[in-house]
Amino acid sequence: MKFTFVTLFENLVKHYFEDSILSRAIKDEIFNIDFVNPRDFAMDKHKKVDDYQAGGGAGLLLKPEPLSLALESIKNENPEAYFIFATPAGKSFKQIDAKRLSQKEHVVFVNGRYEGIDERIIEKYADELFSIGDYILTGGELPSMCMCDAVSRNIPKVLGNAESLDVESYENNLLEAPAFTKPNTFQGSEIIKEYLKGNHGNILTLKSRLSVCKTNYFRPDLFKKIKNTR
Numbered sequence: 001m002k003f004t005f006v007t008l009f010e011n012l013v014k015h016y017f018e019d020s021i022l023s024r025a026i027k028d029e030i031f032n033i034d035f036v037n038p039r040d041f042a043m044d045k046h047k048k049v050d051d052y053q054a055g056g057g058a059g060l061l062l063k064p065e066p067l068s069l070a071l072e073s074i075k076n077e078n079p080e081a082y083f084i085f086a087t088p089a090g091k092s093f094k095q096i097d098a099k100r101l102s103q104k105e106h107v108v109f110v111n112g113r114y115e116g117i118d119e120r121i122i123e124k125y126a127d128e129l130f131s132i133g134d135y136i137l138t139g140g141e142l143p144s145m146c147m148c149d150a151v152s153r154n155i156p157k158v159l160g161n162a163e164s165l166d167v168e169s170y171e172n173n174l175l176e177a178p179a180f181t182k183p184n185t186f187q188g189s190e191i192i193k194e195y196l197k198g199n200h201g202n203i204l205t206l207k208s209r210l211s212v213c214k215t216n217y218f219r220p221d222l223f224k225k226i227k228n229t230r
């Protein structure tokens with residue numbers, strides 16, 4: 001699988017993938033990442049990629065021409081490339097999207113900067129628009145890195161233990177049950193006793209109950225969904 005980041009600021013993104021599990025997956029060629037900079041497609045001698053907003057308004061927008069040429073260059077190389085735009089206007093990015101997108105062959109993250117992107121580019125090229133939350137960030141790079149991270153850990157063989165994906169939070173709208181490690185007593189607080197008895201059937205049953213309780217407590221919105229499907 002391949003991810004392409006369309007960004008003016010490659011350095012903001014690339015270091016994230018130089019460490020830990022994802023760097024190992026890249027070294028093992030399970031997926032790879034490349035970068036396309038719209039500035040490389042700017043026509044004028046100043047390599048201008050932004051301009052004032054038509055009709056007025058604070059701040060600059062990414063101009064359509066360099067961005068369009070940048071996206072066409074990706075399409076020419078791979079007509080199947082799937083274009084995701086990071087934008088506050090997008091639907092909320094969810095784990096189910098991360099799983100679904102991990103089946104694609106080539107995902108392209110298009111990142112706005114300044115006051116965003118000329119709307120015509122979004123209309124022409126976006127396969128999907130995603131927001132990572134109801135707040136405004138300086139650029140699309142962080143949202144795209146979040147999405148890319150979430151997608152890539154669902155690609156087979158990226159995680160050492162694929163089973164961990166099945167019990168993670170948001171599977172079936174549930175949060176993962178409370179988890180503990182050594183020591184058994186920490187500052188007077190103990191691990192749930194059943195976890196230490198070695199009966200895996202009992203532990204699984206308890207964890208599944210705790211998972212429902214935890215969801216009810218922390219995410220009543222998700223809890224409502226599981227109640228409605230039972």
Ligand code: SAM
Pocket residue numbers: 086087088089110111112113114115116117130131132133134135136137138139140141143
């Ligand atoms: N003027 C835009 C608005 O009010 O909708 C915000 C532009 S924001 C400063 C610049 C870029 O950051 C956006 O084009 C988008 O790519 C990215 N961005 C900011 N917040 C985001 C969010 N919550 N989710 C996804 N992308 C976001």
